[in-house]
Amino acid sequence: MPPFQLLIDEHGNEVMAVLRGAVGRDGADDCFQDTFLSALRAYPKLRDAGNLRGWLLTIAHRKAIDHHRARGRAPLPVAEVTETAVEDPDPDDGVWALVGTLPPKQRAAVTLRYASDLPHAEIAAALGCSPEAARRSLHEGLKRLRKELR
Amino acid sequence: MTKLPMRRLAERAAEEDLLDVAYTTTDSPFGRLLLAATPKGLVRVGLPNQDADELLVDLATRVSPRVLEAPAQLDDARRELDLYFDGKLDRFDLPLDWRLSDGFQLRVQKAIRRIPYGQTRNYTEMATKAGNDRAVRAAGTACGRNPIPVVVPCHRVLRSGGGLGGYGGGLPMKRGLLELEGVLDK
Numbered sequence: 001m002p003p004f005q006l007l008i009d010e011h012g013n014e015v016m017a018v019l020r021g022a023v024g025r026d027g028a029d030d031c032f033q034d035t036f037l038s039a040l041r042a043y044p045k046l047r048d049a050g051n052l053r054g055w056l057l058t059i060a061h062r063k064a065i066d067h068h069r070a071r072g073r074a075p076l077p078v079a080e081v082t083e084t085a086v087e088d089p090d091p092d093d094g095v096w097a098l099v100g101t102l103p104p105k106q107r108a109a110v111t112l113r114y115a116s117d118l119p120h121a122e123i124a125a126a127l128g129c130s131p132e133a134a135r136r137s138l139h140e141g142l143k144r145l146r147k148e149l150r
Numbered sequence: 151m152t153k154l155p156m157r158r159l160a161e162r163a164a165e166e167d168l169l170d171v172a173y174t175t176t177d178s179p180f181g182r183l184l185l186a187a188t189p190k191g192l193v194r195v196g197l198p199n200q201d202a203d204e205l206l207v208d209l210a211t212r213v214s215p216r217v218l219e220a221p222a223q224l225d226d227a228r229r230e231l232d233l234y235f236d237g238k239l240d241r242f243d244l245p246l247d248w249r250l251s252d253g254f255q256l257r258v259q260k261a262i263r264r265i266p267y268g269q270t271r272n273y274t275e276m277a278t279k280a281g282n283d284r285a286v287r288a289a290g291t292a293c294g295r296n297p298i299p300v301v302v303p304c305h306r307v308l309r310s311g312g313g314l315g316g317y318g319g320g321l322p323m324k325r326g327l328l329e330l331e332g333v334l335d336k
Contacts, residue, residue, distance in 0.1 A: 001210060001215035002207065002210060002215070003171075003206040003207060003209065003210040003215060003217035004210075004215055004216050004217050004218055005173075005206070005217055005218050005219050008154070008156070008218075008219075012154050013154070016154060029155045029158075032154065032155055032159070033155055033158055033159045033162055036159055037159070037162055037163060037166065037168065040163055040168045040216055040218075041166075041168055043215055043216060044214060044215055044216065
């Protein structure tokens with residue numbers, strides 16, 4: 001196995017982007033640590049180093065779900081976005097805030113597809129559903145986003 | 151570029167006994183050093199002419215793949231090395247993890263650690279100290295394979311005739327360290 005730090009160097013930013021999409025900025029730091037701690041724990045016993053990226057994104061997805069469960073599926077505080085300047089402005093914030101309001105499966109499908117660029121089969125693996133169901137979640141999520149953005 | 155919460159991740163990994171190898175780099179008058187520690191102590195010092203990536207792969211293979219960049223875990227080592235290179239510290243007081251050596255090599259390296267600042271020994275003396283006065287060549291090999299150079303001062307071991315012998319970090323660095331300690335004139 002390569003040194004664990006290499007996984008963080010190669011995939012850390014992407015995992016963080018996915019988590020920000022899935023749980024918002026406030027929860028993303030904790031979920032990021034949880035994700036890499038879980039990965040670190042399992043790492044020496046990992047048999048297949050072939051798809052470390054997919055493995056990390058799967059763990060990140062689970063942590064995002066845990067995060068929402070712990071908060072009783074409370075809606076994200078996106079309504080409080082103000083018009084004053086914020087630190088580190090991110091042009092995609094508006095869209096990702098909306099993604100954060102989607103139901104969990106749709107939200108996960110959208111972030112895995114567009115933040116992580118995962119193919120349907122890997123999204124399905126991450127979500128624990130069939131590729132067809134993953135495609136449907138993605139489709140529903142996008143439809144809803146388009147409606148909101150209109 | 152997003153700022154990742156790396157410091158907190160390393161702290162939590164250490165708290166949960168998941169940080170098997172912590173590493174960082176530090177500057178020295180000879181170039182950048184790699185420092186790596188296990189929970190037991192300093193396990194590896196990589197010299198400027200050695201490939202840091204290769205050393206990390208080696209640690210992942212021989213110690214544990216749970217290797218994280220965690221500068222805070224190496225604060226003490228970095229501070230002592232800074233003082234040493236400034237000529238303000240003549241004895242390292244750092245816990246060491248010897249797991250990368252064993253047998254005769256380990257005995258030689260432990261004997262090297264006890265050579266005082268500013269003094270030198272030759273390979274024959276080190277072979278004798280390690281319990282086999284005829285294994286001079288093996289003592290030389292043990293110096294060359296020292297996993298914790300500078301802190302375990304293999305630069306203080308010279309040829310019997312007074313020649314410098316070899317050094318993993320290159321002879322200019324060996325000479326520089328001996329000048330720093332006042333053994334050689336600048």
